[in-house]
Amino acid sequence: MQLATGLDLEDFLIAPDPSAPRLTRAVEGLDQTGAPTALAVVEERPLTIYLNAQEIVTAMTIGDYPEYLALGFLKNQGMLLADDVVTGVDYDEELETVVVRTRRKTSYEEKLKKKTRTSGCAVGTVFGDMMEGLEGVTLPAGELRTSWLYALSAKINRTPSLYLEAGAIHGTVLCRQDRPLVYMEDVGRHNAVDKIAGWMVQTGEGAADKILYTTGRLTSEMVIKTAMMGIPVLASRSGFTAWGVEIARQVGLTLIGRMRGQRFVCLSGAERLVWDADPSAVPEEERKHRRKSAAE
């Protein structure tokens, strides 16, 4: 069968903007021969996220879509619940802060105040809450055609991106069937995912028919975030961690890794797979589209 691997940027609702001046900087240095050279290097900025009056975390981010990042982070941490009404999301570029305001004080703030008095850092707390948040999460059934996986891989690798421009950055793409919809990049792969979650919160886009593609490793954090978003499939060209696989199996998430050219491995949720593509008919990745370890 014919794979739909044609690249049409029109398909994207949000595509990377490699030319955005605020996201990269030309930096001068020397190459291995001692000759002057200039590189495009990705930016990295602190962004402090507040939930109402409560400072929650300072994230290191490339700096685009701060509102989506804040909304998505709070959602994926279980700090914003389904019945919380967001009354405002205010970004202050100068102060490098985003304040997410909700109608009623969220239960999370009290909890956090109480816990942090004895804990010192919410990281553990937050992580605990994420696991709690997973209780009762059941991901919808549905089919995942292997032809979609190959098509998405081919399209995403050839989409102009900050990665191809400057490297040292992770990409995460929200997809439906063989179509990439929202492509976010960030210095931290978790930020890229949170920005997609924020976009979904903002637009009310459903998760049941979506596939999340990431360039990053399939760690527990990535699996938990995907499950918190209600997305039943997480695919990556990178590898797995044991706990990531364990959690994926607990919540019934389809986990696809090491997806390169003709190859991939499925370590969880194989029941969704529909084998409609002949791997040997899939072209291997062209060298120039192959992701190197620059984003490690």
Place this chain on the structure above:
Amino acid sequence: MQLATGLDLEDFLIAPDPSAPRLTRAVEGLDQTGAPTALAVVEERPLTIYLNAQEIVTAMTIGDYPEYLALGFLKNQGMLLADDVVTGVDYDEELETVVVRTRRKTSYEEKLKKKTRTSGCAVGTVFGDMMEGLEGVTLPAGELRTSWLYALSAKINRTPSLYLEAGAIHGTVLCRQDRPLVYMEDVGRHNAVDKIAGWMVQTGEGAADKILYTTGRLTSEMVIKTAMMGIPVLASRSGFTAWGVEIARQVGLTLIGRMRGQRFVCLSGAERLVWDADPSAVPEEERKHRRKSAAE
């Protein structure tokens, strides 16, 4: 000139142990043809670090050298000062905790208690402290021969490691001249660096004549940690972030990136470089030793 690229594991004080049963797990799944396959997958465990009675953070780690990780994390965060006397480091495998005890209550605990009452998470705080910690840091002068960089690259790529065994993991290596000394791996590149910092605290090993090699990106966090350790050179096969370069230039750190085969780029501290190797005489990386994006 002849490059010293011979691999002698005897050179290492600490080398990776890919065969350690606790660090990887065989996980079964399906490959792209639907055939059953089994992968070696790296472990990932939470480890909660305490400073005396104060819970500081929960790190996700592969689980080896928890004492070094705790010591190094606290040191690199500026929570353990030069004049703090460590009276004990107690790891509890069952509780997944490490408690670092100091003779006197560290100033950090009070500060943290005060800040977290209003901040909710120490991440921002901690980050602020790291930048504070950098004030007055001056890294020692010294020479960095390009032949050492090529030799280290070649040796480290061919050293048996969890990365070569299972992928999805970062490596960081403490080196002197062309000799790799301590090679730590972890699911988080910051953990691998912290474990090296902990080893240096424990052994009292000096930093002035060292080179830190990492598989990960040269982010602000990596540059700050290296400077906090007093190591004047940070080299990576991966790329840069703009803020990482900025901080490196502020503290006079030599920053080498995109180091692959014959190529590298120096974006800070080029004054330490001694050009004693002919790049064209350096063999390109063999495919099987080339790091792929599995650790992204």
